[in-house]
Amino acid sequence: MNRVIAVYSEKGGVGKSALSAGLTAAARRRGLDVVAGDLDPRGTFTAELGISEDQAPAFTMNDLLALDPQGETGLAAEAFAPASDAWPGVQVIAAERALANRETDNMAVGLEFRLRLALKGAIKPGSVGILDLPPRAGGKLVTAALVAATDVIVPATLDEDGRIGAQEALATIKLVKNLGMNSDLRVVGIVPSIVPGGRSTLKDAIGGFLAETYGELYRDDLAIPPALGAPADAFRLRAHHRGPWQGGPGACRGLRPDPHGSSRRSPLGSVAKVLVTAIR
Numbered sequence: 568m569n570r571v572i573a574v575y576s577e578k579g580g581v582g583k584s585a586l587s588a589g590l591t592a593a594a595r596r597r598g599l600d601v602v603a604g605d606l607d608p609r610g611t612f613t614a615e616l617g618i619s620e621d622q623a624p625a626f627t628m629n630d631l632l633a634l635d636p637q638g639e640t641g642l643a644a645e646a647f648a649p650a651s652d653a654w655p656g657v658q659v660i661a662a663e664r665a666l667a668n669r670e671t672d673n674m675a676v677g678l679e680f681r682l683r684l685a686l687k688g689a690i691k692p693g694s695v696g697i698l699d700l701p702p703r704a705g706g707k708l709v710t711a712a713l714v715a716a717t718d719v720i721v722p723a724t725l726d727e728d729g730r731i732g733a734q735e736a737l738a739t740i741k742l743v744k745n746l747g748m749n750s751d752l753r754v755v756g757i758v759p760s761i762v763p764g765g766r767s768t769l770k771d772a773i774g775g776f777l778a779e780t781y782g783e784l785y786r787d788d789l790a791i792p793p794a795l796g797a798p799a800d801a802f803r804l805r806a807h808h809r810g811p812w813q814g815g816p817g818a819c820r821g822l823r824p825d826p827h828g829s830s831r832r833s834p835l836g837s838v839a840k841v842l843v844t845a846i847r
Contacts (some may be wrong), residue, residue: 570846571686571696572755573710573716577739578732579702581724582760584611586791587699589617589838590720595656596839600694602643603650604628604715605662606708609683612699615650620663625646632681632711641688645819648834666847670706677717678707679748683715695846702732706740713743718753718845722760722791723777725746725770730777733757737781759795789844 574587584607591601605612605628610620618624626646636642643660650657672678690696698712714720721736723729737754744750757777762770777785 569690569692569694570718571690571716572845573698573700573712573719574722575700575713575719575736575740576702576722576729576732577704577735578728581702581703581722581729581732582616582791583607583722584699586720586722586758586838586841587612587697588615588762589791589835590656590697590842590845591657592835593839593842594695594697595654596835597842598693599656602647602660602690602694602696603611603657604643604660604682604686604696604698604712606666606712607662607699608664608667608703608708609701610662610664613659614735616657616659617653618659618661623661623663627661627663627666629663629669631660631685632666632678632708633675634670634681634789635670635675636681636684637683640684641686643682643685643689644686647689656671666708669708672707679710679714682711683749684717698738704735705742709739710748711788713740713752714749716749716752718755720755720841720845721757723757724761725759725767725773727773729760730773733777733781737784754784755836755841756784756789757781758786759790761792763793786841786844789837789841791841792834 572590575584576583591603603612603616631643631646646660647658648661650659669678686696698716700709700712703709719740721733723733734817740752740754744752759774774787778787
């Protein structure tokens, strides 16, 4: 199966959906088609890709997990909905509010394995899957995504929420692997997210803790700077854009220089490094 990258933290507000959108944009810039799966009932990733709640397709992620596939593979293709013209080459498996009902669905035997079966054969060569997970401690939606994924990226803001979100996400990932539900799942790393320039005692302390605790899993070299403006907007593609990336409507075109001398950084350039690390 082709690469399926899950983006997961057990805390909200750490740039998870923005990173998912950024990975989507970076994949398209590399010529990869994208299957974007949204497992968060709030639908932030779905909306960012241009599908509003009142435009939700007839067949969504909720339906894909609710229906018994009876062993059939590739059913995800039936849920594909094209993203907006700003995201050419992207097919979305959309979230909706009713997706939250799957967490308490005790009638769906093997629900946690349904997404994996559905994606098998649906992600074609030259494509990559990107899954945006809900910020919660385990549960059926998170487990379904981790079982379906080949790789997982854990974004972490350098504050207490980011630290806790990464710690708890890694515990859930370890449990999924140890239970044999997806023993080959690879953690790409804990990626510092929305990292501001300049010096900060808290930022340095949290970064130091993550580096000391998780060693090589902590990828300070892949740190993602904040975008100026709406974080996800900064990664949006222009329809059929062929020139240098300039960001979407209202997006920034990079960061101001760091007052301590670091060079101007592009959010998309940083995310592209994360993508390359995940798919190589």
